[in-house]
Amino acid sequence: MHSLLSGPLSIEQLTVKIAGLPASLQGKKLVQMSDFHYDGLRLSEAMLAKAIAASNKFNPDLVLLTGDYVTTDPEPIHTLALRLKQLQSQAGIYAVLGNHDLYYKHSRSEITNSLTSIGIHVLWNEIAYPWGKELPLVGLADRYSREYHPASLMNQLDPDTPRIVLSHNPDTAEFLQAWRIDLQLSGHTHGGQIIFPGFGPMLLCHKKIMQNIPTKVRRRFPCLRRKSLVISHWEWAQGLHKVGNNQLYVNRGLGTYLPGRLFCPPEVTVITLQGE
Template sequence: MQRLMRYLPLIAPVLLWAVPCWLLLYAGQHWPFPVTLTGTALCAAGLVGMPVAMVRGHGKRQRDRAAIVGDTLLGAVWVLFTWSVLLGVLLRLALTVTGVGDGQDRARTVTWATLGAAAVLLCWGCAEARRVPRVRRLDVRLPRLGAGLDGTRVVLITDTHYGPLDRVRWSARVCETVNSLEADLVCHTGDIADGTAERRRAQAAPLGTVRASRARVYVTGNHEYYSEAQGWVDLMDELGWEPLRNRHLLMERGGDTLVVAGVDDVTAESSGLAGHRAHLAGALDGADPGHPVLLLAHQPKFVDRAAAGGVDLQLSGHTHGGQIWPFHHLVRLDQPALAGLTRHGDRTLLYTSRGTGFWGPPFRIFAPSEITLLVLRSPGAAVPTAEAPAG
């Protein structure tokens, strides 16, 4: 198994390009030779060009144009692979059962249907990835929340992933949307960007315009640790955000208190940066155990520790909701939740955002981005609209 994982980066691109090439060109279609030759040449060019562009774009050279090409090819071939397999089996079976056409007609129908479906999904997915996310609103009842804090408005953004594509205008529009929600607390749960704070400063700068009546708080994500995490912590501090690096602050209203805590990402300790690690006990040190706790942690899988530590609500991102279907099945192998509100143990709720931006391939397919408004409710409050947590 370890040997297979070692060679996976070499095997995966071959499968991603070879499978659709075979299913669309050779599996009974009998295209004219120029068509077969052209299609095969395009697949071969993609097989060679995609890894080269990815290495140039995301390796030591950090060439943004190469990254855009590599990421786009990766997203396109993933969609083509997925739908060539699905339609290659299901549509061909349906056509065979219904007796439509002969073998060659059915094979060519599958090819055209696959290419059409992929083109539509990629155009739609590109528009979905680059639009300003819709606001998702839900009321969250916390049994230990005092009546004085009922109605507290928490806005969550996460996984903005400022990167090779210049999204300064998009960033500004996201911040305008956040400001329209009149939040008490605005949270960013990490993965601000792909690249150092120096390289992505212009895209991140609009975060300095975000308004909140109480606080703007931030925790690191795993991608910060690929790009000089301390630089991002310093920049967020400069922009007026409070990095909650294994510490907490108190929100008080009407005689009641909410502990707002944050931890570094779970990958922080392996980064080798001094003082960076996920440390819940440190984050809650000095907090009254009788007060409800809102915890920011980038990855949902931290919820096991949060539940053991008596946290009431954990806010996370990281999963992107899968970003490009059906990648969510792989995400679920690593994380306890994909998106939405879930319950863990007797007390702890976890809200997992699908993310505000996108990573890598500039597509979102069946996994829309979001800006989340969570309205915290005390036990006796009337909740106009509620989302029941899954078990």
């Protein structure tokens, strides 16, 4: 994807407070990357190289990848894995899959095997402990998968234990309010790609307009029937949000679909953990 359509890479830096964060984890740095859509069209080699170099520059304690490595055909994952092999992280690299990583029946296994071969830990309804039992890392199956059953995982954790959750689709934050989630990292939205300053993502504006059109009118026009595009909660399209008692951060992703990005640059996120 030409840089004129995607815009320059943006490095977003923020501090996230976590109640009960152990002293040993104060100041730990996480890097999040998401939605590569590495298929020869939606992510340039130059943009990918800049993202990897930016991540390494921060010498992160943990690198977290939140899905959609390819678009349809899983074959490009093998080339992407060679690029991602350059990522550096003190405590490892962890990943979850997105809906595009499940496009074909063999997609999940091919993508998982390729990422695993370069040392990336792919979590599919799994709990990992990169820093020990004091801060579990939960990786959920994609929201659209039949295997999306977060309760079986979340109920294994002590409610007094802080935790970070990786879940590709930010809509899951609504359901996950049933449990303590100190920080949920998601992608999927590409930030909305087209942002109207003062109004928000184009598709959020579309949703609001649809809500004001009478149901009888929408039924007569097929193009107006669809209530939700990509996600339901477009108000969570990007950035840090409070969802009940939980915190959600949505990364704008690196890949770009046509017609391109407007006021919504591709993103690498650097998060510093702080106690509360």
